[in-house]
Amino acid sequence: MSDTHVCTCNPSTQNPYLPISMVLQRVTDEVDDRTIKSFDLAFAREEDARCFKYTPGQFCEVSVFGEGEAPFGIASSPTEQGFVRFTVKKAGVVTTKLHNCKPGDVIGLRGPLGNSFPLDLMRGKDIVVIGGGFAFTTLRSLIIYLLESGERDRFGKITVIYGARDPGLLMYKEDLAAWEQRGDIEVCQTIDRGVPGWSRRVGFVPNVTEEVAPNAANAVAVICGPPIMIKFTLPVMTKLGFGKEQIYTSLENRMKCGIGKCGRCNVGHKYVCLDGPVFSMAELDQLPSEY
Amino acid sequence: MSALQTVRDTVAGWLRSGEIELFIGYEAGTVPLRATPTFIRNPEDVDRLIWDATCENNLAAFLPKYRGKKVGIMVKGCDSHAVIGLLQEGQVIRENLRIVGVHCPGVVDVRRVAAQLGVPVEQIDDARIEGEQVIVGEQTLALRDVLFEGCQTCTCHAPAIYDVTLGEPVVDAAEGDSFAHVREMEALSAEERWVRFAQELERCNLCFACRNACPMCYCNICFVDRSMPRWFNQTTQPEDKQFYQVMRTFHLAGRCVGCGACTRACPQGINIRLFLDKLRADVQELYGYEAGEDAEAKPPLTTYREDDYNDFIL
Amino acid sequence: MLSKKALTSTLYDLMDLYRVIAPCQRDGELRFDRVSSPREIVLDYGNTAKSPKGVFFPQNEAMIKFGRQVDQFNQIKQVPLDRTPTVLLGVRPCDARSFLLLDAVFAQGRYLDPYYQARRQNTLIVTMACASPRQTCFCHAFGSGPYDREGSDIFLRDAGDAYLVEGVSQKGRDLIYQGYLGRASQAYLDKAVEIEAQANARLADIEPVAGIEKLLPGLFDSPIWQEISEKCIACGTCTYACPTCHCFNIEDRVLANSGERVRAWDSCMYQFFTQHASGHNPRPDQAARWRQRTMHKFEYLPRNVGLFGCVGCGRCVQSCPVRLDIRGVLRRVRAAAEAAATAGANVEE
């Protein structure tokens, strides 16, 4: 095992705890209150870039050396070359330090880890993407992938419902604007309460979902958001005819190793880091509600 | 009727009348010479309650968890001082408590039993207490020789706060300074003291049993668990263990009642009271204060006198 | 056969070739540690307070070191793996079996743990049969026993003034062939059998654990967890004493000009073990943590890797500051499952 070249694409021969070095390329404020930023990381070494193959829905352990590691879903899409993006809310020790990082800083990366959104299952079907607030990161990855992977025609209608408390808290504004210009994706942005200058939808995500009423026949839905949003959206989906096996979500539990060893992210006998983070509602039904 | 049975009946009465919803006492454990805490909600279960020299835990440590609830508790003399400490710091409300205060002759220390017999602790399989004797297999030891070290110089056998009492008053041991171990340590050179401290802590696992067994360690978030600022790494590097123990014990300055629960809880047998008792001795010497004596008193570090000890200042 | 008199010289030979780790008296406790002289070794003991899992999975170990350049830690290096040929001498059969569970976690599956593997692959396990099981022992509840060879490379049995030496694995047999052992006479064989019978006679009656993994799934929302955990003071003693508990934390430890990423034992008994940065905690109380501890050992691990996360060494029973007895927990689980089954049957009627 060498000290210099490490990637996790062949985990059996490599040290899965050893991060690769990334260089922070760009930091973007995503929301008005500046608590959420996107970090675009570029590969320090060519071979790492070649090895690092991921699918929307996967996550990485991001290190700020000297502070620690934390898991974040990948917000960029594999179709976006040259960087890996993470959108991070300032909350704990590592995220606070990350928010203070400047372009050029070295950041550690382990991954990609975990499973991904069920792209195979999605092919040939309509896709409904429902997101709330900060939990839109891997959904962005998914949407960009659906649009840009060169196989747009292999997916049916794409409907995106994305809500936040107010316009300033909607992330990825440029992407949203660009998607709205396209004819091959329907984007419904919503805010909880109307404000002057806002011409799009107003209302909570569950209500908007009911209004938009995506067709459940031959569709797969992905829902990510605060637990309360998911709780109230699920009955709406059921009403619209979505079965539990048609609805997917992504779990977040506290993690350390990300590789199924350290024993804290499990929900029942399933490890969020290994068996997840993406689960169908049908799978979650079989598990205790420990998340 | 035995005194214990009277207490059981009293507890059952409290539970029946709704004076308390829960009684925290001791029941026989599965490990020899060590009783286990028990939580009784049903008056029919009071016969589980026991009292003898195996009841080593300080049950007052459970009280902050039941803040606001009506709870009964069994306390030894030293434990009762912890209850006073908790009252003093507003962690419990007297009206909510029903206290069985025990006149305690001291609790048995299995480690000393093992040491006397020259066997490892875990090899003591078949042992029981009969009167003033501890019977281990074929051998008999005098209970007073295998009491917890702190119990041998105890000056608080009698409960200081109670609603009913159990047992006969115990006469304080005439012999012995209760801080003799502190004086011994003080007599060593600085380097010898450090070696003593470091060697004790070498065994520390950082399991936090000492903190969690302590009735006065009730912080919602202990400094070792804080992330902002993060003071502590969960590693067992010697300095990390020393740092933890220095700060935890110092946080008990003027608050530690000297019950020894931390020391008995330590799975590694670290003599934590050797350190804590220095603080108790100094608080007594400098500020004439003993923790857990008076629920109305001001704890020594929350007050001052203009003529306080000042010689140490340049 | 190896006479006890010849043990010292054999150990000296062994120490020329291997790092020998055995129970030694250190800082006032019996602990598995590197042996510098055969005289330090204590083979006649009940069990160590801490299990030997630390030999392969130390309580804390630096995995990565980082150096500083300008004002940032950015020089990253893996800590070299420890491949020192090692003999782990004098573990008890319960602990030898615990390594099988640790192997399943660290050395099998999608990701392998190189730090664990390096040590494990280069270590030979010499187990000492357990001649005097304690009252906290319940290895036999798992179908094992004080003379179980599973997980050992070499197995030693007490035969009075000699040990009977038995190669269990190929690795173990290879080492024995390198050595010079006398053939045991019938008298020694008889003595060993006698000691074994005495050991087995000391075992208390206990219900087998097998089957409990089928009862647990139905008890997730049972009130027993609240009852069981009420006396728990949430220290991590049981998990640190346990030979199979393997949950860990990864933290960065920073010195003046360097730093390291340390893996340190952690415990599911701690409040902050699962708490999110947001403050949300999926296991918000001690009842949920006890459920996790029990289910992890007796349901999830059997389901995921086919082994119980418990070998019945009794250390947690012995070291618990409030004597919360895992055997009692298992009895409680059975009783609750039976009660639920009876209630269910009544409903069906």
Place this chain on the structure above:
Amino acid sequence: MADTTNKEQWQPKILAFLCNWCSYAGADLAGTSRLQYPPNVRIIRLPCSGRVNPIFIVEALRQGADGVLVSGCHPGDCHYLAGNYYARRRFALLQRYLEYLGIEPGRVQFSWVSASEGGRFAEVVTKVTEDVRALGPSRHLNINAVATKK
């Protein structure tokens, strides 16, 4: 660390917690009066000596300070009336406790220095520096000392 390995080049590092109103002003005065004192102190300004949590002192030793000085207003002069009185009790216990555990006397010291006592500040710093120099590099509780040993 390089400076602790070489005995000749070694200079004690002393961390001083100074109260804003008296001792920090005293240090300022020492500076503006061009009084000479050893450059070994690193100063952290706090509103009051009463703000000094004992953990600051122990953490300083842990992070490699060879000595710690806490200085506040003279008794009776506290800007917040009694902060230094409370602090005095804590410090008395802490100093005796640390010494009890084997930290050499002199590593952790306390003083009262008023805003007008520039000269006294220089004297205090000189004394503490010389005391700590005599004791040599800090060995106990110091995470970096171990790193050097290894």
